[in-house]
Amino acid sequence: MTIVSDTEVAARAPYSTVLRKGETLAIVDLGGNQAVDFLCYDAADTAKRYSAAATISAQRNIFLTTGSVLRTGEGAPLLTVVGDTCGRHDTIGGACSKESNSLRYGQHTRYQHACVENFLTEGAKWGLAKRDLVSNVNWYMNVPVEQDGTLGIVDGISAPGMEVKLRAETDVLVLVSNCPQINNPCNGFDPTPVRMIVTGGDV
Amino acid sequence: MSTTSTTYGARDHARAQAGTVTETMPAIPASTWPDPPAGIDPAKLVWAETVAGGGYTHKVLARGTELRLTDLEGDACAHLLLFNADQPWERLNVADTVKVQWNAYLGEAIALLSDQARVLATVVTDESGKHDALCGTSTVDGNTERYGDGSPQGESPSGNALFTLAAAKHGLTPRDLPPSLSFFQGIHVETDGGLTFTGSAGPGKSVVLRTELPVVVLIANVAHPLDPRPDYTVTPLRVLAQRSAPSTPDGPEWTASPEAQRAFENTADYLTARGIA
Numbered sequence: 434m435t436i437v438s439d440t441e442v443a444a445r446a447p448y449s450t451v452l453r454k455g456e457t458l459a460i461v462d463l464g465g466n467q468a469v470d471f472l473c474y475d476a477a478d479t480a481k482r483y484s485a486a487a488t489i490s491a492q493r494n495i496f497l498t499t500g501s502v503l504r505t506g507e508g509a510p511l512l513t514v515v516g517d518t519c520g521r522h523d524t525i526g527g528a529c530s531k532e533s534n535s536l537r538y539g540q541h542t543r544y545q546h547a548c549v550e551n552f553l554t555e556g557a558k559w560g561l562a563k564r565d566l567v568s569n570v571n572w573y574m575n576v577p578v579e580q581d582g583t584l585g586i587v588d589g590i591s592a593p594g595m596e597v598k599l600r601a602e603t604d605v606l607v608l609v610s611n612c613p614q615i616n617n618p619c620n621g622f623d624p625t626p627v628r629m630i631v632t633g634g635d636v
Numbered sequence: 637m638s639t640t641s642t643t644y645g646a647r648d649h650a651r652a653q654a655g656t657v658t659e660t661m662p663a664i665p666a667s668t669w670p671d672p673p674a675g676i677d678p679a680k681l682v683w684a685e686t687v688a689g690g691g692y693t694h695k696v697l698a699r700g701t702e703l704r705l706t707d708l709e710g711d712a713c714a715h716l717l718l719f720n721a722d723q724p725w726e727r728l729n730v731a732d733t734v735k736v737q738w739n740a741y742l743g744e745a746i747a748l749l750s751d752q753a754r755v756l757a758t759v760v761t762d763e764s765g766k767h768d769a770l771c772g773t774s775t776v777d778g779n780t781e782r783y784g785d786g787s788p789q790g791e792s793p794s795g796n797a798l799f800t801l802a803a804a805k806h807g808l809t810p811r812d813l814p815p816s817l818s819f820f821q822g823i824h825v826e827t828d829g830g831l832t833f834t835g836s837a838g839p840g841k842s843v844v845l846r847t848e849l850p851v852v853v854l855i856a857n858v859a860h861p862l863d864p865r866p867d868y869t870v871t872p873l874r875v876l877a878q879r880s881a882p883s884t885p886d887g888p889e890w891t892a893s894p895e896a897q898r899a900f901e902n903t904a905d906y907l908t909a910r911g912i913a
Contacts, residue, residue: 487772489771489831490862494829506810507775507777508778525731526735537735537895567815568729568730578740578829583738
């Protein structure tokens, strides 16, 4: 197996890469309980992008795990989850932003770090802008829905060394915000680094 | 020789069609809507239309408009997108809508939030209770696979295709289309995250939204993506919008939750600075 790249993404930092078709991205939760906000796009046409709705509808389930296929708005596969030692990942909570934090916790959070800032900054390197940001995946984040519809971000079920592996079904641009959130338990209130390992599709 | 073989004959033929009334069409002006239901003042109507199953519509509405959607026959499904009409890069954010309000389901006093933490509209009346904020709308490829056709002018148009057309008429492109909401066909989330389609609450149910900002409204009336019926099943949707007033700080939507209250405060802050409220 050829290692194409092996990158440690610091707590609160962004990351992006293009996976070639057949390559695999492993996202390793180094410290445990770290939410990894994640968007992906068809690298050849970024208007074809991850759709939470199409992904949820196709698999009829809001959680992602091994076998889940991340799909574009038209239903085309971008990435397949081919390994997952955690077992539950979120599709419905979206990213924290300075704006949404003002609603969730109060106006005092306006100057705190937020994932949308990372997505905007890192996305700009690839010609992406605000209109390209949609509901995203949150790897390792635990968002259950109670039977009365109450939902919320609760303590994670991840642990140090847990890993999710994604296989690219076409050339895919990946955009990540290693979530800086400190007001809810998605990170255990303590953002930690993650590791991104891209391996070749030659095995 | 037919009557339309000359310019004059074709003109007469075209003009003779005026005044035709069909089941699915808009009333222009809206105040001429023939049978306003209780609670609707025809003099205040700004939008009156029955949208065909498989049809779409769109409108720019002022802040403080009451938008009443009615599932006439029980098989409508109103897929909805909202944009701030003054700056359409600000748009509905379903993730924030469910996350901020700690609720996966739409219903009375739920605020439809923008990505800028403001309230685009609120749900003020809900007779149905069968809605969905998670599955989005249908796709061309999905409808082609299920029904044999997903093209926008075909027999079973997809919501994506219709939203694309509606958005184009406001200068917006597919990149501007985020996940949408749908009204009148429900889903339920099971403990394991699985989704159950719960269908419709039956004919005649209405949902009333109140706009809190000037908004572009896009509506596609198409079968829900999880609708299990083998045939493309969607019946007409009534759209009646009348001038009203936005929520006030003592209103039930404003005080529904601390999060909603902050969203209304953010909205008021924006409107004040902008000089429009």
